[in-house]
Amino acid sequence: MAEKVDHEERRRQIAEALLRIAETQGLQAASMRAVAAEAGVSLRLVQYYFTTKDGLLLDALARLGVQLQARMERWIEGAGSVPTPRSVVTAILSCILPTDAESRRITRTYAAYYTLVLSDPEAMEKKGPLQPDLLEGFLAKQIRSAQEAGEVGEGKDAAVAAAGLLAMVNGLGSSVLGGQRSGEEAVAILEYHLGELFGAGTR
Amino acid sequence: MAEKVDHEERRRQIAEALLRIAETQGLQAASMRAVAAEAGVSLRLVQYYFTTKDGLLLDALARLGVQLQARMERWIEGAGSVPTPRSVVTAILSCILPTDAESRRITRTYAAYYTLVLSDPEAMEKKGPLQPDLLEGFLAKQIRSAQEAGEVGEGKDAAVAAAGLLAMVNGLGSSVLGGQRSGEEAVAILEYHLGELFGAGTR
DNA sequence: ACAGGCATGATACAGGTGTACCAGGATTGG
């Protein structure tokens, strides 16, 4: 058979063009023709590698997920040589906030997908390597182990605290994207609440 | 002049049709024709009362804002005969969460508008009687007065706590809409964190 | 009673959308 080009590479090129448009102009501006133009290929090619538009949308979303996951792992590693639970939790949560260019890009793009999954509920499951439920469970586990180490008060509920923090980071991200707050203010608010949690309960 | 119909009433009828579509199918499904059909009028009428589509979108958003504001005032009144700062804060925050039919409707519709204001930044300012900054400031004031009454610890930062709580409620609402959590679980998480704040700091 | 202007209906237009189809060029297996 004639195996000329690298399919995966082409798919990546096109999918990232879609993500670029979604980030800057929103998903409603990401037509097949616009994606083709942004990727520098013909409309036919986009159709060829992703038969339907939903296929393209889903594939691009999956790629965005692995990008975020990669960023989180990078931030956890960079949190310190011996990662304490607190530093891990701080790294995970603060790397989601739109502070630098990469996180702003990822957050904006995820926000563009947000209304899409609302209007089409549970159509986009089984896709993401990033289920927020998993992340929440992981955070709760970190908090619980910090609790056993005496770093957080006995009375705290690790699961509820994790859920609340994750939701807060989500909301803070929205406010930054909406221009009500700078990224630095958002991390300040987050770190204050982390201090309340890890501050041994008295204070 | 011939003053036959009640303009305001017709505008309300059409705008609420738009909101109904936005809630159930998202804003991208709210075409002029769909709104006309939902409102039971002709396309021309929608054009007549709202010259352009942006006008309709903005007007409907404003109406949604006053609906939310009315709900908040209703909840504050229903919070108790003598409203304490804590009950006021609890009422405001928990009435935003999608628990009953009305709040689900409002939250879903606001979410539908969310990506719209992202792709067109600051185009929709000066509109809402509900700036989140104002709400945040009001919450901070309530917390501060509770602080003077000794209900919350001295070390707490009222402004930062208010910002965090508001963001958390925002994020919790998103998770409920996304189907990860029930509304009751969300208010439980919120009330836990309110307890942490108002629980005099020790515990 | 009659003209004036408001309110409504039907339709047209230009543009953009996702998808389908047809054709030809390149490359490799036999």
Place this chain on the structure above:
DNA sequence: CCAATCCTGGTACACCTGTATCATGCCTGT
């Protein structure tokens, strides 16, 4: 060298979008 297979370009087809235009009915002030 031939043919089969993969890849790519151009284009067409319905359909839906927001908006503009033409026309008509109906109420009202005088």
